[in-house]
Amino acid sequence: MSNRLEGKVLVAQGGGPTPVINQSVVGVALEARKFSQVTSIYGALHGVRGIIDENFIDLTRETTHNLEQVAGTPSSGLLSTRDKPDEEYCQRMFKVMQAHDIRYFFYVGGNDSSDTVRIVNEQAKAANYELRAIHIPKTIDNDLEENDHCPGFGSAARFVAQAFTGVNLDNRALKGVYIGVVMGRHAGFLTAASALAQKYVDDGPHLIYMPERHFIIENFLADVDRVYQQHGLCTIAVSEGISDPDGTPMIVKLLGKEERDSHGNVQLSGTGALGDLLSNSIRDGLGIKRVRSDTFGYLQRSFMGIQSDRDAREAREAGEKAVQFAMWDNCDGSVAIKRPVLDYSVDYQLVPIENVAGKTRHMPDNFINAEGNGVTQDFLSYCRPLLGSNLPEPHRLRAPMVPKILHK
Amino acid sequence: MSNRLEGKVLVAQGGGPTPVINQSVVGVALEARKFSQVTSIYGALHGVRGIIDENFIDLTRETTHNLEQVAGTPSSGLLSTRDKPDEEYCQRMFKVMQAHDIRYFFYVGGNDSSDTVRIVNEQAKAANYELRAIHIPKTIDNDLEENDHCPGFGSAARFVAQAFTGVNLDNRALKGVYIGVVMGRHAGFLTAASALAQKYVDDGPHLIYMPERHFIIENFLADVDRVYQQHGLCTIAVSEGISDPDGTPMIVKLLGKEERDSHGNVQLSGTGALGDLLSNSIRDGLGIKRVRSDTFGYLQRSFMGIQSDRDAREAREAGEKAVQFAMWDNCDGSVAIKRPVLDYSVDYQLVPIENVAGKTRHMPDNFINAEGNGVTQDFLSYCRPLLGSNLPEPHRLRAPMVPKILHK
Numbered sequence: 001m002s003n004r005l006e007g008k009v010l011v012a013q014g015g016g017p018t019p020v021i022n023q024s025v026v027g028v029a030l031e032a033r034k035f036s037q038v039t040s041i042y043g044a045l046h047g048v049r050g051i052i053d054e055n056f057i058d059l060t061r062e063t064t065h066n067l068e069q070v071a072g073t074p075s076s077g078l079l080s081t082r083d084k085p086d087e088e089y090c091q092r093m094f095k096v097m098q099a100h101d102i103r104y105f106f107y108v109g110g111n112d113s114s115d116t117v118r119i120v121n122e123q124a125k126a127a128n129y130e131l132r133a134i135h136i137p138k139t140i141d142n143d144l145e146e147n148d149h150c151p152g153f154g155s156a157a158r159f160v161a162q163a164f165t166g167v168n169l170d171n172r173a174l175k176g177v178y179i180g181v182v183m184g185r186h187a188g189f190l191t192a193a194s195a196l197a198q199k200y201v202d203d204g205p206h207l208i209y210m211p212e213r214h215f216i217i218e219n220f221l222a223d224v225d226r227v228y229q230q231h232g233l234c235t236i237a238v239s240e241g242i243s244d245p246d247g248t249p250m251i252v253k254l255l256g257k258e259e260r261d262s263h264g265n266v267q268l269s270g271t272g273a274l275g276d277l278l279s280n281s282i283r284d285g286l287g288i289k290r291v292r293s294d295t296f297g298y299l300q301r302s303f304m305g306i307q308s309d310r311d312a313r314e315a316r317e318a319g320e321k322a323v324q325f326a327m328w329d330n331c332d333g334s335v336a337i338k339r340p341v342l343d344y345s346v347d348y349q350l351v352p353i354e355n356v357a358g359k360t361r362h363m364p365d366n367f368i369n370a371e372g373n374g375v376t377q378d379f380l381s382y383c384r385p386l387l388g389s390n391l392p393e394p395h396r397l398r399a400p401m402v403p404k405i406l407h408k
Numbered sequence: 409m410s411n412r413l414e415g416k417v418l419v420a421q422g423g424g425p426t427p428v429i430n431q432s433v434v435g436v437a438l439e440a441r442k443f444s445q446v447t448s449i450y451g452a453l454h455g456v457r458g459i460i461d462e463n464f465i466d467l468t469r470e471t472t473h474n475l476e477q478v479a480g481t482p483s484s485g486l487l488s489t490r491d492k493p494d495e496e497y498c499q500r501m502f503k504v505m506q507a508h509d510i511r512y513f514f515y516v517g518g519n520d521s522s523d524t525v526r527i528v529n530e531q532a533k534a535a536n537y538e539l540r541a542i543h544i545p546k547t548i549d550n551d552l553e554e555n556d557h558c559p560g561f562g563s564a565a566r567f568v569a570q571a572f573t574g575v576n577l578d579n580r581a582l583k584g585v586y587i588g589v590v591m592g593r594h595a596g597f598l599t600a601a602s603a604l605a606q607k608y609v610d611d612g613p614h615l616i617y618m619p620e621r622h623f624i625i626e627n628f629l630a631d632v633d634r635v636y637q638q639h640g641l642c643t644i645a646v647s648e649g650i651s652d653p654d655g656t657p658m659i660v661k662l663l664g665k666e667e668r669d670s671h672g673n674v675q676l677s678g679t680g681a682l683g684d685l686l687s688n689s690i691r692d693g694l695g696i697k698r699v700r701s702d703t704f705g706y707l708q709r710s711f712m713g714i715q716s717d718r719d720a721r722e723a724r725e726a727g728e729k730a731v732q733f734a735m736w737d738n739c740d741g742s743v744a745i746k747r748p749v750l751d752y753s754v755d756y757q758l759v760p761i762e763n764v765a766g767k768t769r770h771m772p773d774n775f776i777n778a779e780g781n782g783v784t785q786d787f788l789s790y791c792r793p794l795l796g797s798n799l800p801e802p803h804r805l806r807a808p809m810v811p812k813i814l815h816k
Contacts, residue, residue: 017581042810056810069803075577077805082582099813166710169483173425174490178706197712271687272680272703279679294705295680298586302574304605305714305800392713395477397485402450402464405507 003330005130006037007103009323011059012044012051013138014113015082017075018152019159019307020315021138024108025078026071027319028136029059032104035327042100047081047107048116051093056100071316074155075302085116090123097131104132106322110139110150111358114334118357121332132326135334135353136318140301143187145359146351148339151318154311154386156183156300157193160237161387163296164197165394167235168204175233176290177224177282180205181275183300184239186360188212190300192367193383194237195375199394204235211241212363213372215250220278221285223373228288240274240295250274271295308388314346321348344385411738413538414445415511417731419467420452420459421546422521423490425483426560427567427715428723429546432516433486434479435727436544437467440512443735450510455489455517456524459501464508479724482563483710493524498531505539512540514730518547518558519766522742526765529740540734543742543761544726548709551595553767554759556747559726562719562794564591564708565601568645569795571704572605573802575643576612583641584698585632585690588613589683591708592647596620596771598708601791602645603783607802612643619649620771621780623658628686629693631781636696648682648703658682679703716796722754729756752793 011028013021025043032038041059044050057078059067070077085093097105107117117135124131137144140156160182171178182191188210195208206227209215227234243249254277275293282291314337322335333350334357340347367379419436421429433451440446449467452458465486467475478485493501505513515525525543532539545552548564568590579586590599596618603616614635617623635642651657662685683701690699722745730743741758742765748755775787 013581017578043805043807054812054815057805057807058810059805059807062805062807066803066806070805073577073802073804074574076581077803080581096814100810162712163707165712166482167706169481169712170425170706170710173421173484173488271684271701273684276679276681292706293679294707295703296707297702298575298578298700299571299702299704299707302578304570304573304577304802394481394712395474395485396481397451397465397467397470397478398474399451399465399467399470402466402508404462406504407462 007101009041009104010102011106012047013076013078014047014109019074019155020312022077023071023315024319026067027316031320031323043078046079049081108136114356115358118353134322136322142189143361145361146336151315154308158308158387160193161196164194177234179236179293181295185241188363191239192375205237207373208237211239214245215242310388325350415509417449417512418510419514420455421484421486422455422517427482427563428720430485431479431723432727434475435724439728439731451486454487457489516544522764523766526761542730544730550597551769553769554744559723562716566716566795568601569604572602585642587644587701589703593649594768599647600783613645615781616645619647622653623650718796733758
């Protein structure tokens, strides 16, 4: 028998958008309609900020067709926030929730958002307000504890792999050193996904630097020099979050200043500075002339038209399962994706929110090579299914060389 | 009756890659096989450099299937070069061409490459060497004279439109100022294509700056301030080639130094510096905190998996037509795409190479708005068909707001 707690469902999105985050909201909205104790389904605009401001839209007055259309649209259809509620903020949220008889709260987000769910849940208990609060995972960084992988990662990884496939072709056509700077503050998963661009044996990225290993500029230059000597070119993937051995992010080291968001995180994205610094190091240190860098930036998380079909389905299911856990099992927590076997199935479990909230999962050691400048076969096996089906593939001419006449 | 000049065909690619440049090479290779006077079809590796070095592959020993696969792959399958031949360079090219009995030369490229074809052709005539030399247009910049539009532009424009569609969604979710820096040295077509991302009335880009108009930082800040006041956010597209009123590229002004390629062009791509400069101007000048910039960089021209189907077909046809002009009409020149009526058909003509070589086409005045910070309906009508079919489209929730209880 399902939970008979009657009242409204509230769903919201927090933190950085992903290409499939709307799938989870739509999963909640469509699944919740199946339970008679749900009187209405509200969506808060701009996350917890929309709860404080009482900015709700009534998703029970949305058509199924339009919900499906929005599910296929990247970024946060309910809009997002970087607000991090404290005790006072939560008390204001409760007042609004009580006034609207909200009894089920689903928050789709990453580490910071899961911490928000944890605080809200504690506050609800302290205030004796009966509330089911469930966190639904999303993050392109793939850095949530308890999860084999997170909704949003597969699609962003697909973008990165397609980008580096093109970069490989471009850097082969006009040879040089190319640096692609990929999102990832503390976890290198997304940067590592660039390795899925490797089809031919000499394809890049030849070097991959993740925040899990210290970044030492001398080693970096030696690596680039070696690859460049061997191939006459070098393609590099770098996490925006790489740090030097004392833990200072390279970008802070470069800029000499930092900008922080309200969660106290240093701003890494939305600037090309890190790529430019590394390019200059190569030009100055190795005397290579053609050095280029791109910072993939926001395209990675919101590009229109690139969704991993598997990622989209799992994001939907995570939303559906959150509702089912709340309704059938009457419990709180965080939905987590488990992978019972490597090749390939998933299972959704509800785990204690404390296991996820505010914590960061890193690349396990068996995913990173010994030199700290690339990934392992284990990582490739782990990551490949997440990118979804019909990944576009490059092709090379394989016509034979013509015998030389003049330059024999 | 077709031209009976017997000998080999040589095809090569020069300059920056495009997503469909291989379509033109494959068009040449497959069409040339239909003419019995063609003894073999060679591809030069790395453009004119491959001719000097006698690095040819024999495309008559390629399978049709693999040619079709390569046609669907972005970037230059025959690899490319930035070399710009002078008289002595051309004489070395002739020696090689004569030794291999090459009588048909097809060079796929932009302004600089068309100038190469012009020089080669003049040299051939001066040396009394019978040679058909035809330039096949390609450029994502869309800046070739005589052409309504150029193969490569439609696919790059599609990438830019899809990118800005995502950017619109992202910048709506977490409001701020966003600057996307788009390729385009002297011509603003590709930057202008960002306007195709506008679906909803308040969608960005709200401001578009093209190299055809002087960039005046005070006007820019006033524009941003006005949009930000109105929408609480501002999405901006900027050409990498924008210059101040005295003609100095903004990036040179910023960096205080310049890097040039062998054609004497200032290096604009492969650095995030321009976006960072403009971001800082907004932060300092307007006091807006959340300002982000991305430089789309090489992804625009080589991203794996985004081709405009129309662009791909036209690039193929341009290659086929080049062969047909050489064989049936026995003449030299540059293939140009004409558009007899606005909506939508194309015609291929062979125009004198001098009309194209080394020249740059700019956005016509009727494509740019009076304020110089956006595009007109004429441009939208011109550009839309080039992006191809099934352009992915964003969708918004349209559920009604819930009446407020506490904040009435």
